[in-house]
Amino acid sequence: MVRCRKCPRLVAYLKQVSNHKPKRYRDWDYWSKPLPSFGDPDARVLIVGLAPAAQGGNRTGRMFTGDRSGEWLFNALYQFGFANQPNSLRRDDDFKLNDGYITATIRCAPPKNKPLPEEIENCRPYFLKELDLLKNIKVIVPLGQIAFAQTLKSLRLKGLDIPPLPFGHGKIFSLRTLYGRFMNRPYELRTITLITTYHPSQQNTQTGKLTRPMFHQIFKLARNKLKVRS
Ligand code: SF4
Numbered sequence: 618m619v620r621c622r623k624c625p626r627l628v629a630y631l632k633q634v635s636n637h638k639p640k641r642y643r644d645w646d647y648w649s650k651p652l653p654s655f656g657d658p659d660a661r662v663l664i665v666g667l668a669p670a671a672q673g674g675n676r677t678g679r680m681f682t683g684d685r686s687g688e689w690l691f692n693a694l695y696q697f698g699f700a701n702q703p704n705s706l707r708r709d710d711d712f713k714l715n716d717g718y719i720t721a722t723i724r725c726a727p728p729k730n731k732p733l734p735e736e737i738e739n740c741r742p743y744f745l746k747e748l749d750l751l752k753n754i755k756v757i758v759p760l761g762q763i764a765f766a767q768t769l770k771s772l773r774l775k776g777l778d779i780p781p782l783p784f785g786h787g788k789i790f791s792l793r794t795l796y797g798r799f800m801n802r803p804y805e806l807r808t809i810t811l812i813t814t815y816h817p818s819q820q821n822t823q824t825g826k827l828t829r830p831m832f833h834q835i836f837k838l839a840r841n842k843l844k845v846r847s
Pocket residue numbers: 618621622623624627628651652723724725736739740741
């Protein structure tokens with residue numbers, strides 16, 4: 618996946634970003650390639666971001682590492698036992714997810730954080746493959762409205778019969794699914810819980826649309842859902 622070049626606009630943008638580093642990062646050797654997902658392969662919680670940040674994950678080489686959204690996300694994951702450290706600034710800082718896995722709607726940073734519809738489609742097969750490989754997922758947390766909509770679309774493509782669902786913060790949806798159609802397993806009726814949240818972007822966190830307690834509540838809900846099921 619790191620060699621993927623399906624989106625020429627994004628390939629060109631990543632080159633441009635690494636050729637015009639801000640002063641504070643001028644000593645960094647930017648990753649500037651598609652970003653792999655990461656986490657616990659046996660995870661029960663799947664977090665779906667939108668796209669890497671040009672000066673964040675695209676610089677450090679790991680999703681959310683080194684950017685402000687990541688600071689919020691990793692802190693919340695740490696508070697509820699899904700991570701071993703409250704933040705991650707570099708790829709080699711021993712940060713690890715426990716029972717959690719982080720992926721994204723697209724894997725190359727887009728200009729102004731806005732991917733084009735065709736870029737989202739180009740990248741979708743990677744997410745669909747992950748849904749096959751991550752066999753223990755019980756809770757999905759898409760970050761923000763676009764990740765929510767695209768997660769629903771991918772789940773429908775995997776055969777889940779999901780009605781139109783409204784986006785908002787802190788909504789919980791139970792999706793009944795026949796595993797086997799969904800994740801290469803013998804047929805088995807399971808429930809996947811979808812928990813919605815506003816994206817921890819600076820636009821949301823600096824305006825107070827999303828507060829720390831609101832965001833932490835999402836991962837508290839995820840933790841409680843796992844307790845109910847275990
Ligand atoms: S966004 Fe996805 S599909 Fe497009 S070039 Fe990057 S990895 Fe490939």
